[in-house]
Amino acid sequence: MKVVVTGASGALARQVVHLLVNDGHDVLGLDRRPWPDCPARVQMFRVDMRKRPAEDVFRTYKPDALIHMATVTYVSAGSEERYRINLGGTRAVWDYCENYGVKHAIFVGRHTVYGAAADAPLYRNEDEPLMAGSTFPNLADLVAADLYAGNSIWRRPSVETAVLRLAYSLGPSKRGTLANYLRGPKVPTVMGFDPLFHFMHEADAAMAIFTSLKNKLRGVFNVSGPPPVPLALLCRIAGCRSIPVPEPLFPAILGRFGFSRLPKGSLNHIKYPVVIDNQRFVDATGFEASFDEIQTLRAYRWP
Amino acid sequence: MLTHLIHEEVQTRLDSLDLDFNAYGHDPVGISREHLGVFYSMLGFFYKQYFKVTPVGLENIPPTGRAMLIGNHSGSLPADGGMVMASLFFDLNPPRYIHGMVEKFAQTIPFLSSWFSRIGQFTGLPEHAIRMLKDERLLMAFPEGVRGIGKLYKDKYKLVRFGTGFMRIALKTQTPIVPFAYVGGEEAFPAMFHAKSLAKLVGVPYWPVPPYLLPVPLPIRCRIHYGEPILFEGDGTESDLVIEGYVKEVRSRIAELIVDGRQALGEKT
Numbered sequence: 001m002k003v004v005v006t007g008a009s010g011a012l013a014r015q016v017v018h019l020l021v022n023d024g025h026d027v028l029g030l031d032r033r034p035w036p037d038c039p040a041r042v043q044m045f046r047v048d049m050r051k052r053p054a055e056d057v058f059r060t061y062k063p064d065a066l067i068h069m070a071t072v073t074y075v076s077a078g079s080e081e082r083y084r085i086n087l088g089g090t091r092a093v094w095d096y097c098e099n100y101g102v103k104h105a106i107f108v109g110r111h112t113v114y115g116a117a118a119d120a121p122l123y124r125n126e127d128e129p130l131m132a133g134s135t136f137p138n139l140a141d142l143v144a145a146d147l148y149a150g151n152s153i154w155r156r157p158s159v160e161t162a163v164l165r166l167a168y169s170l171g172p173s174k175r176g177t178l179a180n181y182l183r184g185p186k187v188p189t190v191m192g193f194d195p196l197f198h199f200m201h202e203a204d205a206a207m208a209i210f211t212s213l214k215n216k217l218r219g220v221f222n223v224s225g226p227p228p229v230p231l232a233l234l235c236r237i238a239g240c241r242s243i244p245v246p247e248p249l250f251p252a253i254l255g256r257f258g259f260s261r262l263p264k265g266s267l268n269h270i271k272y273p274v275v276i277d278n279q280r281f282v283d284a285t286g287f288e289a290s291f292d293e294i295q296t297l298r299a300y301r302w303p
Numbered sequence: 304m305l306t307h308l309i310h311e312e313v314q315t316r317l318d319s320l321d322l323d324f325n326a327y328g329h330d331p332v333g334i335s336r337e338h339l340g341v342f343y344s345m346l347g348f349f350y351k352q353y354f355k356v357t358p359v360g361l362e363n364i365p366p367t368g369r370a371m372l373i374g375n376h377s378g379s380l381p382a383d384g385g386m387v388m389a390s391l392f393f394d395l396n397p398p399r400y401i402h403g404m405v406e407k408f409a410q411t412i413p414f415l416s417s418w419f420s421r422i423g424q425f426t427g428l429p430e431h432a433i434r435m436l437k438d439e440r441l442l443m444a445f446p447e448g449v450r451g452i453g454k455l456y457k458d459k460y461k462l463v464r465f466g467t468g469f470m471r472i473a474l475k476t477q478t479p480i481v482p483f484a485y486v487g488g489e490e491a492f493p494a495m496f497h498a499k500s501l502a503k504l505v506g507v508p509y510w511p512v513p514p515y516l517l518p519v520p521l522p523i524r525c526r527i528h529y530g531e532p533i534l535f536e537g538d539g540t541e542s543d544l545v546i547e548g549y550v551k552e553v554r555s556r557i558a559e560l561i562v563d564g565r566q567a568l569g570e571k572t
Contacts, residue, residue: 118410121430122332192413194420196333227331230421237327247413272410273333277434294326 001025002063003213004102006049006093007070008042009033011173012108015206016067017042023210028061030054031070049089058096065213066097066105071145082141090145094152097159104160106212107149110177111165111198111222113142116272122196123277126165126220136265150220162217164209167224167276170238170300171202179300181270182240186258189270191244194232196273200225201291201299208287215285222276225289226296231270237297247271309340310347312393317343319397321367321440330423332435334400338421343392349382350389353522354491358390359567360529363481364399369436370532371473372401372443372481375462375557376451377488380511380520386485387443390527401441404432406449408506429472436476444469446550453509455496459489460561465554467546474549475539479532482553484560486568487525526568528560 003020007013008029020027021039029035029044038044047053049070057063070093071086090107097105114124115131130146132139146163153161168178178199181187200208200223208223235242245253247267255261262270281287291299309317317340328336350356364370377383384403392398404427410416425431435442445451446465454463473480494511502510511518533556535549 118416119407119426119428121428121434122425123430123434190413192415192417194417196420227325227329228333229327229329230333230335230417233327233329292325 001065002028002061003065003067004028004030004057004063005067005069006030006089007068008038008044009035010069011175012169012202012205013067013069015202016069016209019206019210020213028057028063030057050084050092054092055096058100058102062100064103066093066102067108067209067213068093068106068149069108071109071142079138079141082138083144086141086145087148090148094149094156094159094161098156102159104213104216105152105162106209106217107146107161107163108209109146109149109163109165110142111167111224111276112136112139112177112269112274113146113165114274114276115139116195116268116274118272120272122273123275124222125277126222126280135268138263138265153219160216160218162212163220164212164281165220165222165276166200166205166208168197168199169202169205170199170296172299173202174300176202181260181262182235182238182300184240184258184260186260187235187240187242188250188253188259188262189231189235189242189244190250190267191246193271194230195271196228196275197231197234198224198228198273198275199293199296200289201296204289204291207290208281211285211287217284219280221281221284222278223281223287224276224278225291226293228273228275229293229297234297237294237301239301305337305341308344309337310344313340313343313347316392316398320392320400321397322400332423332425333420334423335421338418339400339423342422343389346385346389347393350386350393354382354386354487354525356386356390356487357524357526358394358529359526359564361390361395363529363531364391364395364441365479365532366397366399367439369439369476369478370441370481371436371469371478372441372483372529373469373553373557374443374445374483374485375460375561376445376447376454377460377485377525378452378492378520380488380492380518381452382491382520383485383488384443384445386525387483387527391441399441401443402435403443429468432469432472433476436472436478449508453497454489454494456489456493459493460486460565462554462558462561465550467543467550470535470546470550470553471539474535474537474541477534479534480553481532482530482556482560484528484557484564485525486528486561486564487523488520490521491523491525492520524568526564528564528567530556530560
């Protein structure tokens with residue numbers, strides 16, 4: 001099978017590409033960033049998803065499937081750029097899929113789109129509304145992209161679409177949203193709050209994405225591995241130096257005194273949990289994580 | 304860190320509790336063995352020494368599997384829920400853990416929020432109740448709600464209106480209901496009137512004031528009478544009329560258990 005992987009140079013995407021290649025597939029990698037030592041069966045194209053060269057790849061190679069991982073997760077990117085890449089890019093690649101006969105498309109999204117709030121249920125299933133647009137406005141573009149891909153399930157019936165909402169991934173690459181937050185050197189937490197954090201080993205996350213393609217999933221699925229862990233314990237096992245800070249002092253300390261800079265609005269996501277129920281995904285694929293929560297944190301551990 | 308605060312008996316009983324702790328003592332919904340140990344150690348003092356609670360009918364608690372324990376609020380301080388937890392921990396063999404449901408505002412209060420989460424007391428949402436029951440856990444609910452703890456001493460043991468949400472959840476999840484009565488709480492904290500301004504200032508629904516003015520319960524003997532489980536037939540989509548009939552049945556059973564409990568207390572005091 002010929003598979004397009006967008007954002008192929010990313011840490012998690014590379015692992016997905018390796019799984020595809022090892023399974024005998026030909027991979028067309030699309031990314032603005034280079035991947036110099038990519039496997040031999042991977043053709044890399046340094047393109048912008050919304051531009052003609054990206055469309056040319058679909059037109060020329062007529063791929064069978066798409067795994068869309070070209071979304072920006074770092075919140076330091078400007079709002080306009082995030083919308084351009086995340087929503088505009090998603091729309092463009094689903095257009096290409098429909099126009100050039102791609103049979104199956106997977107959108108790799110994040111579980112944080114559910115949003116963190118005091119009155120939300122602990123475990124979210126796929127029917128829960130996506131509240132991150134109001135609880136954490138910087139994620140509004142990811143919510144829009146998730147919903148756009150979700151709408152494609154019925155708007156573009158010729159393309160079998162699966163939307164995956166992945167828990168945070170952690171692992172030896174030390175990359176990703178949660179890894180960035182934990183990088184420190186000091187990890188600020190909100191004094192008096194210790195929310196559960198839901199994460200999975202990056203190898204399991206890659207395997208889950210690969211499994212979705214193998215099973216030709218259609219629909220929206222939460223994807224997680226082991227049970228969630230309270231933030232204080234997570235920091236302890238991961239070897240991070242967490243410092244509880246009274247909430248009113250947060251604006252004054254972020255970006256100073258060795259604390260990382262967190263975007264405004266992210267506070268809810270370190271006060272309240274976002275935990276997902278992955279039963280639908282397990283039922284559809286039989287997926288079972290290989291790493292438990294302790295092994296995952298030890299694989300990530302700093303230094 | 305808190306291990307030194309956990310009593311030896313509590314440590315032993317925690318080992319046979321029906322919770323699946325990981326290597327760091329946390330279960331899949333975030334309950335911490337250590338926090339639970341400290342909490343049970345504190346409850347143990349009130350359960351055994353302070354209120355000297357006598358549980359009756361513990362054989363009605365299923366040794367495994369889901370059940371909803373439905374009871375009356377007794378007294379203006381919500382000690383009843385804690386004492387039910389303690390009775391299932393200290394006097395049931397093997398002990399069982401029971402989830403309670405707390406008010407939404409509790410999740411926004413620093414420290415209280417994390418403590419409730421670590422001891423498994425979640426916000427009172429139907430989603431939480433259904434998940435815990437499908438997970439074959441025990442769940443405790445007081446259908447009188449906040450109205451129940453707002454009763455004054457002159458209205459003691461008069462059951463106020465019951466909410467019906469618990470019944471629809473029980474039917475939907477095919478969960479047996481174990482009715483129970485908590486008696487003694489009204490005498491332990493006799494609310495003569497409510498200080499409304501103070502309650503508004505603090506942000507709580509009621510601020511009950513006993514004759515001795517201090518917001519502390521008296522060390523008075525209490526009893527918990529558990530009734531036989533009742534399994535209602537249905538799937539939770541029944542009309543309000545049907546549901547209200549079922550709720551009335553549970554309410555009547557609790558009222559009978561209250562009478563039994565009060566008679567037993569009268570004989571001994």
